[in-house]
Amino acid sequence: MNDQIKRPRGRPRPQETISRDARVLDLLQRRGPLTRNQVADELGLEKVKAYLSLDRLRKEGRLRTCADAQPGSTLWSANVGAPCP
Numbered sequence: 001m002n003d004q005i006k007r008p009r010g011r012p013r014p015q016e017t018i019s020r021d022a023r024v025l026d027l028l029q030r031r032g033p034l035t036r037n038q039v040a041d042e043l044g045l046e047k048v049k050a051y052l053s054l055d056r057l058r059k060e061g062r063l064r065t066c067a068d069a070q071p072g073s074t075l076w077s078a079n080v081g082a083p084c085p
Helices: 016-033 036-043 047-059
Strands: 064-070 073-077
Touching: 016 036, 016 047, 036 047, 036 073
Parallel strands: none
Antiparallel strands: 064 073
């Protein structure tokens, strides 16, 4: 039998990325659904970095997207189990 421990794929995330994801999640938990641009403005992030954090958190099942607030702007919500506003 081969009892080797499987390592996670890829390299570990930098602490900066982990911290940014935590700040994004905390903001959405406190403030409710926001657009990517609102998250970026509130936290002083580049829009690309805000999106990367939002998308990563969505893939982890910690966020979800809601219907467009305005044409072309998606709301992101940390309230995964509740209906969208």
